[in-house]
Amino acid sequence: MSATWYECKVKYRKTHETGEQKVSTDTYLLDAVSFTEAEARITEEMTAYTSEDFKIMNIKVANFSEVHPFENSDRWFKSKVSLVALDEESGKERKTNIYMLVQANDVKEAFENTTEAMQNTMGDYTIPSITESPILDVFPYFSGEEDELEKFEAIESAVTTEQEN
Structure with missing residues (x-):
């Protein structure tokens, strides 16, 4: 979800x-x-x-599809990212805009952080605009089960390593 x-x-x-x-x-x-x-x-x-x-x-x-915090940054920037797809029927390029909230110290760093966040994207994209956001802080939801999940993953990787040896 x-x-x-x-x-x-x-x-x-x-x-x-x-x-x-x-x-x-x-x-x-x-x-x-x-x-x-x-x-x-x-x-x-x-x-x-x-x-x-x-x-x-x-x-x-x-209207944010993704939020990307980065360490040692104190301001939030709204990055408009245009995903480029080719319409096979008409042969024209179609652009779909998404908005990302990226933490950075300035616009240049926000561009670099947006590029880093998009590095695993398979398709083409452009970044037509980056603006400073009025958002002071972001409070993601933590259920308290995150620590338990990390412990489980550590145990699971240790068991997998032992089985391989």
Whole structure:
């Protein structure tokens, strides 16, 4: 089952480095199965993030087919990727656009990270645009079973190695 990403706008009082408090509206991205779950998850994340009151201003389905975090990057960029396919009946090229959210420090790095994310793609593609996203942070869903899965895979690979020897 693929993730449905939700963009959540949250208004809250933010304390800046100078100690000054200002009301800020920030955008966050999270995956959920419904608007109800998205609201519950953003409430949980924001409660852990700020002790101030906050208000969820908007929740909408985001148009991202893939999200790619990269280490040592602090900004998010929206990459428009055009997948190129040849229509065999008409002989014309058809382009299908997908949008990816890629973490990077600047546009050049976002282009490189988008290219890296697309490296296993069999077909041709172009990257017509990359724009900085207003998204501050991404909260993927973790069920808590990921650690158990990693342990299972480690045991399974050890057993396979022993059987080969």
